[in-house]
Amino acid sequence: MADDATDGPNPEDDAVETDPPTDASTRIDPADAFDALGDGTRLAIVETLAAHRRENWAWSGLSFSELRKAVGVRDAGRFNYHLDQLLDTFVVDDDGEYVLTTAGMEVAGAIRAGTYTERRRFRTSTDRSCPGCGAEIEVAYRHGTLLLTCPEHGVIFGNSLPGGAVADREPTELLALADMKARRDTERARRGACVHCWGTVTATMPAEPPDGEESEQVLARLACEDCGMVFRVPAAACVVDHPAVVSFHYERGVDIRDQSYLDMGFLTGENGEVVSEDPVRVRVDVELDGDRLTVLLDESTAVVSVDEP
Ligand SMILES: [Zn+2]
Ligand SMILES: [Zn+2]
Numbered sequence: 001m002a003d004d005a006t007d008g009p010n011p012e013d014d015a016v017e018t019d020p021p022t023d024a025s026t027r028i029d030p031a032d033a034f035d036a037l038g039d040g041t042r043l044a045i046v047e048t049l050a051a052h053r054r055e056n057w058a059w060s061g062l063s064f065s066e067l068r069k070a071v072g073v074r075d076a077g078r079f080n081y082h083l084d085q086l087l088d089t090f091v092v093d094d095d096g097e098y099v100l101t102t103a104g105m106e107v108a109g110a111i112r113a114g115t116y117t118e119r120r121r122f123r124t125s126t127d128r129s130c131p132g133c134g135a136e137i138e139v140a141y142r143h144g145t146l147l148l149t150c151p152e153h154g155v156i157f158g159n160s161l162p163g164g165a166v167a168d169r170e171p172t173e174l175l176a177l178a179d180m181k182a183r184r185d186t187e188r189a190r191r192g193a194c195v196h197c198w199g200t201v202t203a204t205m206p207a208e209p210p211d212g213e214e215s216e217q218v219l220a221r222l223a224c225e226d227c228g229m230v231f232r233v234p235a236a237a238c239v240v241d242h243p244a245v246v247s248f249h250y251e252r253g254v255d256i257r258d259q260s261y262l263d264m265g266f267l268t269g270e271n272g273e274v275v276s277e278d279p280v281r282v283r284v285d286v287e288l289d290g291d292r293l294t295v296l297l298d299e300s301t302a303v304v305s306v307d308e309p
Contacts, residue, residue: 028089033089033090033103036085036086036089036090037086037090037107039082039085041071041073041079041082042082042083042085042086043111044071044072045067045071045082045083045086045091046086046090046091046100046104046107046108046111047108047111048062048067048070048071049061049062049067049091049098049099049100049104049108050100050104050105050108050109052100053099053100053105059094059099060097060099061091061094061097061098061099061100062097062098063096063097063098064076064080064083064096064098067083067098083098086104089101089103089104090103090104090107091104110162112164113162113163113164113165114162114163114164114167115144115162115163115164117163118162118163118164118167119163120141120142120163120166120167121141121142121143122140122141123138123139123140123141124138124139124140124171124174125138125139125171126138126139126171126172126174126175127171127172128175128260128262130150130152130153130156131262131265131267131268132150132152132153132268133150133152133153135150135151135152135153136151137149137150137156137175137262138150138151139171139174139175139178141161141166141174144160144161144162144163145158145159145160145161146158146159146160146161146166146174146177146178148175148178148262156262157178157182157261158178159178159181159182159185160181161177161178161181165177175260175262176260179260179261179262182261183240183241183261186222186233186237186238186240187241189201189203189222189231190203190222190238190301194224194226194227194229195229196224196227196229197224197226197227197229199224199225199226199227199229200224200225200226201222201223201224201225202222202223202225202300203220203221203222203223203300203301204220204221204223204299204300205218205219205220205221205235205238205280205282205297205298205299205300205301206218206219206220206235206274206280206282207219207220207221207232208221209232210232215234216269216270217234217235217236217269217270217271217272218234218235218272218273218274218282219232219233219234219235220232220233220234220235220237220238220301234267234271234272235271235272235282235284235297235301236264236266236267236271236272236284236286237261237267238284238297238301238303239284239286239295239297239303240256240261240264240267241257242295242303242306244293244295244303244306244308245286245293245295248286248288248291248293248308248309249288252288252289252291254288265287265288266284266285266286266287271284271285272284275296279298279299280298280299281296281297281298281304282296282297282298283295283296283297284296284297291309292309293306293307293308293309294306294307295307
């Protein structure tokens with residue numbers, strides 16, 4: 001409408017005032033962003049605003065005076081200087097209310113989790129045995145990586161987890177955490193989002209094992225187009241969350257959502273077979289209580305058909 005083209009105030013403008021036009025996107029130097037965090041007062045501002053957001057899981061912040069008081073800085077000029085360093089990257093001024101951005105929340109969460117600060121290292125036995133040979137599985141943690149290892153087979157699977165995540169958790173809880181992380185990471189990558197940078201992931205199957213390694217299973221390769229991160233999972237791991245597989249277990253009294261990868265017999269051995277090259281079809285058998293469910297996947301790891309018993 002012609003009225004919209006006038007310069008006069010439009011009551012609807014208020015609603016979109018905080019939304020910048022699409023061409024307002026900018027990118028700052030990562031070194032400058034990290035530089036802004038290199039000060040105790042500024043980290044205290046981030047933590048104070050994060051504490052506020054944790055209590056009010058919504059877009060909400062504190063006024064200048066509330067924030068200055070909470071952080072405990074008397075000199076308003078000095079406080080303003082530090083707050084200014086964080087503005088538009090970790091904190092935004094939303095009409096006089098200082099609100100933590102997603103970047104600020106991520107920094108606060110990583111500090112809580114000990115991502116940058118914990119230097120934990122340990123090795124502990126578990127009450128679980130290796131599905132391949134029956135030897136007792138050990139959990140080892142070092143350099144931010146949690147590894148499940150078998151004395152015979154080496155690493156069964158591993159996962160990156162911050163030090164805070166593994167502090168004060170029993171070996172069984174560590175196993176559950178490693179499982180949950182591996183399953184979530186696999187599903188997120190299969191759905192197209194990189195677990196490292198949120199870039200676009202493409203899945204291809206069958207894939208060669210990493211250089212110098214062998215695999216008796218058919219592997220899928222999940223590769224990020226943006227950062228180049230590549231990881232491989234067995235074809236069988238791609239059916240774990242499929243509704244047919246979940247209900248096949250549920251009907252037999254097993255909630256597979258609560259199960260460890262170590263409990264899923266169909267993940268071990270030689271399960272997974274390329275039954276057709278063009279189009280690619282990979283067959284995975286899921287067996288339980290003498291019954292068998294057969295799942296066919298395509299080259300992108302999508303399930304194309306299910307044969308119920
Ligand atoms: Zn073993
Ligand atoms: Zn990536």
